[in-house]
Amino acid sequence: MSATTVTAALRRSQLYRRHIDLGGHFEQVAESTLVSHYRSIEEERAQVKTLALVDLSALPRIGFKGLGAPDWAAAQGMTLPAQPNRATLQDDGTLIARLSQTELLIASNLSGASTHSAVAVSAVADTTLAERVYSLPRADSHSWLVLCGDLAAETLAKVCGVDLRPHKFANGEVAQTSIAKINGVLIRNDYGDTLAYSIFSDSSSVEFLWDSLLDAMAEFNGAPVGVQALRDC
Template identity: 45%
Template sequence: MVNLQAEPFSERSPLYRKHAGAQLRQLGETTVVACYSGNDERAQRQRCGLIDLCNLARAGFRGSDAAAYLRARGYQLPERPNQAIAQPDGGLVARLSKTEYLLLGSLGDAGVRVAQEETDWQLSDQANYLLPRQDSHAWLLLTGAHVSEVMAKLCGVDLRPQAFAPGSVAQTSAARISVIVINAPIAELPALHILCDRASASYFWDALLDAMAEFGGQPVGIDSLLKP
């Protein structure tokens, strides 16, 4: 573990300036925040935590043949738009429209499988087109008992569990920017995956932390998810 500097990042998160003083770790071929305080952050993640997943792989596919292509690659797909389904390896596939899918990498393999999908795709006669999402969308994870209360301060959509069940996807606005919100609990841990425009990541990070303050919310590192 080392103190956060600009130089260690082979690929910087757009939020790297927000993580000064944090401890780092390697996750696959990228560098992520392990923790902020050096202490066990599992209690914080259960209460109200915010995690930067921007350096974990993600990719999109669109086209009338996208579903057949992804099934052939071994992915389980949601039946309808605005649904997400967890994959056996811990990744996620969200269906954003009739013919568009968003793949989110797994911590279990450090996002390698999804990163490989982007590398392997080739233009062909199939109506299936790659939508690179690594540089277009930032990826944040909001966790804990107060996730819906935090988002109620920023978003007009009702994201309480009774209205926004696990596996639900909302394409909406929060803090006046466009976001994709996916309800995907991690075991028993309430968790909302939030994707926003990468250029707005720093602004949205601060907006979330401001909304979290009432509930004692704090940033937490990847280690809080990797520990049981």
Template identity: 35%
Template sequence: MEFFNLSAVPNSRKSLLDVTNTESLTSSIQRQDCTLYSRVGFRGMGAESFLMSHGLPIPSKPNQSLLFEHGLVVLRLSKSEFWLVDLDNTYHELIETLEFDAKGLEDVYRLFCQHSHACFLFKGEQTAAMFSKVCGVDLRSDAFPLGSVAQTSVARTNGIVTKQDSDSHGEFFLLLSDLASSHYLWEALADAASEFV
């Protein structure tokens, strides 16, 4: 197969999570699994200009994120690495177009975060306090303002955490972490959240 589009057949994606297991837990922290929604990453010296030429805003420094329109989070993970994460399953077409347009471009490489990473969303006033149980980086709002990104260890698995604010969700934390550990991590974080009633 010469080219496989990673965004293909989004309706065939299946979650590894058994969300019903953790639904009964009462907590003031709301959790949402966004793993099945589309996301894509681009890396390379040409990635920044490629995304800008498609009208996407780009965070000016590494380890920052911003919100495009209403529900697409643009993360800059290093000088030349960018991830686009769809929050509400409304940007699939844009992500698919970007994947096709990046094909064959020099200095732009697609990243496989659709299939390598799980994506969880957390919201609620006590979310930063919950993260302090499982994550060494200070995520309280004075140390971790809106648009910050932390690439660190969360409950002993590697994770990317960012904070954003959208119309549909309000202020929220987004956690991207290894897909193979997603079941463990979901339950570990549900357990961590259960003390914040």
């Protein structure tokens, strides 16, 4: 099997230079390349349990805003959280966060084959959206990092003012806040029984955020891992 290069597909992460420097092995998912793993899968599976950082920026995601957005999304078969700053996992693993009463963020599952995000993305491309529904193309504007493992909350406490400890910040809660001085949307979305926080932030400053998080993780022996270890959770 020949190795997939980072340029094998149309889309790659904004962090691809970091991944190459770290010796990442890439895989192709739909139109994107993302890091499958850096080290052996066994090592990375163990790493995910303690403290790991994963870059999912190459996976699909999109947002919608407007008074008509919640009804439109419900009509597409999406299950929405009842109140703002909550996220709901759909049956196919798609993550849907309600950022305000009338704003949604839809992020793909780890296989990149999320029905809900595909429906949402194609709705923008192919048809006229319903009245009072406006699309927010998040895939280019926002990066997507996942900080996971038992020590993730301790790490975030160093860079974020919101109390994100698991007993205070439940699975599915959303905090729109400053993380290492970078504004972002932080969603607690555990993978299996592994504590995990998805961070969506401005893609133009994601190299700074990536470096800052790795720096904060260093004292806990945290390390970056590929998407495969997260899928195995």
